[in-house]
Amino acid sequence: MANGDEQSKPVKGAGKGKRVLVLFNFVGEDQYERMRKEGAKEVDFELNYNLNVATLREEIQALVDALTEAGYQVSALNVEDKFGRLLWCLRSEKPDIVFNLVEFFNDRTDQESFVAGLYELLKIPYTGSPPLTLALCQRKGLTKAILARDNIPTPRYKIIDPPVGDAEPDTLRHNLRYPLIVKPVREDASLGVENESVVSDKDALDARVKLIHERFKQPALVEEFIEGRELGVAVLGNSPPIALPISEMDFSGMPDHLHKIISYQAKWDPYHQAFHTTKSVCPAKLEPEIEAKVKEIAVAAFQLLGCRDYARVDMRLDAEGRPFVLEVNPNPDLTQGVAFMESSQAAGMSFAETLGRIVEMALARPPVPTPIGIP
Secondary structure, X not given: OOOHHHHOOOOOOOOOOOEEEEEEOOOOOOHHHHHHHHOOOOOOOOOOOOOOOOOHHHHHHHHHHHXXXXXXXXXXXEOOOOHHHHHHHHHHXXXXXXXXXXXXXXXXXXXXXXHHHHHHHHOOOEOXXXXXXXXXXXXXXXXXXXXXXXXXXXXXXXXXXXXXXXXXXXXXXXXXXXXXXXXXXXXOOOOOOOHHHEEOOHHHHHHHHHHHHHHHOOOXXXXXXXXXXXXXXXXXXOXXXXXXXXXXXXXXOOOOOOOOOOOHHHHHOOOOHHXXXXXXXXXXXXXXXXXXXXXXXXXXXXXXXXXXXXXXXXXXXXXXXXXXXXXXXXXXXXXXXXXXXXXXXXXXXXXXXXXXXXXXXXXXXXXXXXXXXXX
């Protein structure tokens, strides 16, 4: 299998100079801007943390600057959850390509795919995965069923639907081995994944399933918790897709009272101890045969679920070094220096080069055909 080094040379495509519209969707107050204004607050653990976490505004500007450096004419727009604003910006000055960073619409993550569908209807090239893939990967249970069908290893699981009327959730007949981890079945970015998500008995399972049903108004995904190393595999490209250097989460600094998981707090909350006691290591130190197997599985999952351009596949290794796919993330976070971009940097690509490759791959796709009889 090819490795990330083959991706290190800049793409010399025909897209340079074209108009790139970076579209994102944000409503409300940026929590990191608010934290900076408020300053540090007292916490119940000793840690010299700082609040210098990049705001959304800064992340978008960094991406615009990098694409400009890569040779494109770039503008960015927050559609602010307004369909009229989204449609206007696409039709008034039709861009050559949309860099699609829209992750939800109408305050619903399940409408992310609808926005990509609009690009398709308007025949505007856009980066990242198509509507079907975006919708599919938000249905965690269905995704796992597809992976298992093609013999891609994923933890054993059960979907527990919200009860009807006054009935209690059916958590008795799951046929799974504790410990288990409980997640919302249709959320991303670790939303709903907390320290209490890992459960070791029926009482804890009942409580967590009930919380998911009541807070998120959706089924709960219950799966066997793989106690082992957690890996993130960035995949870049289409013909063929290439697995970049693997990133591993280092939990060695995690205190004993916290489970070794990537919780919502570990990802997003600078006031939480988990945020400061997890760090990523890239490239991960793996035995060559395990590294090759992990990359092979990541690329297979990428292709099976119809991902395009770039994605990240999250996995765990059990005590025997066997990899299990936890999630497939199309259109993952592209913040400079972290997550996907950490792997890209380890492969020898700059931020601007990586973004340029994503744009060039999207521009290289055949145009959406016009239906017969429609001008």
